[in-house]
Amino acid sequence: MKRQVKNNVYWLGKLDWELEEFHGSDYSINHGSSQNAYLILEDKKVLIDTVWRPHTNEFIDNLEKEIALKDIDYIIINHGEVDHSGCLPYLMSKIPNTPIYCSANAVKSIVGQYHHPEWNFNVVKTGDVLPISKDKSLVFVEMKMLHWPDSMATYLTGDNILFSMDAFGQYEAVAELFNDKADKCLLMEEALKYYANILSPFSPLVKKKLEEIKKLNLEIDIIAPSHGAIWRDNPMQIVDMYAKWCDNYKEDQITVVYDTMWEGTMKLAHALAEELKEQSPTTVVKLYNISKTNKNDIMTQVFKSKAIALGSPTVSKSILSSVGGWLHFLQELSLKGKKAAVFGCYGWSGEGNKVLREELTKAGFEVIDQEEKCSWNPREENFENMKNIAKELLK
Known part of the structure; x- marks a missing residue:
């Protein structure tokens, strides 16, 4: 079932309490996880990402309770990894001409994985804008190597929501959905574990990307990542932590x-x-x-x-x-x-x-x-x- 994030923006993802490992067996999951997808119901109806293929039937059933598939105007794929794009083959079999907005590298990864070059891909880059109502638009921000070459984020004007993809997320199932309702110590512990094990090789790029986002002067009220809690209470706190973690981080610990x-x-x-x-x-x-x-x-x-x-x-x-x-x-x-x-x-x-x-x-x-x-x-x-x-x- 959908849950409201803000105004006409809804979470429509999967809380996976049983998940114990990820990236094959390369990453341990201690507290479950989630794949977060989002539905925007403005003049244009927009689906941002999907969930992992094993949850396709559940996801599509929940999606169809909220909107007829044929009424989806745009699909945004911020990152082609299977935990976010896994439902695309089924979804596109039902609505084959629906435009997919993604980065140029995401076209490569999606076609490479699912073998459908005929899908209606629309390549976007940093600063490109997609209007979805009279006073709201989606602004795209490339996030190369955070943590794949195809990664990007999507910003919703008016509601000031940054759909940040894997950046700023955690492998944790947060039933309460939002950071102010979650266990704050566990939340930050899992965010740090994610950064240390997934993003630390790209710390110099993280540093540059944070500076670039700052120069865009985006007013951010909510950061909605693809895993774990949505940051609505002081959302920039996780950005500040990334700024520390990407700068040769260390504590008084051995x-x-x-x-x-x-x-x-x-x-x-x-x-x-x-x-x-x-x-x-x-x-x-x-x-x-x-x-x-x-x-x-x-x-x-x-x-x-x-x-x-x-x-x-x-x-x-x-x-x-x-x-x-x-x-x-x-x-x-x-x-x-x-x-x-x-x-x-x-x-x-x-x-x-x-x-x-x-x-x-x-x-x-x-x-x-x-x-x-x-x-x-x-x-x-x-x-x-x-x-x-x-x-x-x-x-």
Whole structure:
């Protein structure tokens, strides 16, 4: 069923309480999620986005309760990813000539996915305007790489609503729909997790786009993203947070991350975490075993941290595969301005620390010289050296 956003603008999406993962299995969902679509009932009837294909029947049934499909004048697709365009094939089979407004790159992604080049595509770019009534228009703003090359936002004049696509959203099912009704702590936690794991590789582009939007002098009363809560109470608060997050963000926090084979590296990790807290009681210290904690939740804490320490035993002249995979993901995120330390146990050849150091450097971290390379199980002198590592990380 539709729910009013403002005046003649309605939410018509899907609250997916059972969703546990996204982007294949690459992103963990802890609190459900939503795919937000919007219906504008002005002189022109406009559908902004759809929902994921598994929910097509439910979505179309709900849509038809509000409007005859043939009465939809325009379809806006802000982003071609399947969780927003998934209902298009069915919808277009019913109303095949309906104009679709999207970016040039979205035509490529939509045709590439659904193989319908004959659809009535209308390419728009930043600043293009589509009137929908005597005193209201849609203004399009390209949002390249936030987070696909085809992404854009749509602004509704008069009601001052920015349909921001994936930007400013969260993977969270918010039954109350609006940010002022949601759990505020959880809302911001999920918004940060989304930014850290999805948007952080594009932080320089986020920074430029925020500056560009500011120059457009749009009066924004509501930010309506494609996932999670709609920002109607102080909507610019999430824009302000993005401005912080995109600028080499860090807090007074250090995160210790490791995996272990026979607990030696685990003992070093715990000793380091305790030493960090001892030397700097005000610093937040987090400790995670890569094999026991979801990688997205760990990475959210790494994003917040000013420094990390990473540990792995040496295995076959390298590191544990769990740590190797985690490092590959870390490199994708292109974090900047953070320090790192390495540590680990070995029995025979001891190349693990060298591999950790090389991979962290590739990930953009400043790796300190101090390290702990422990032969077999840790002794007192190995634990003692964790004091030196902690001191260097805290400088």
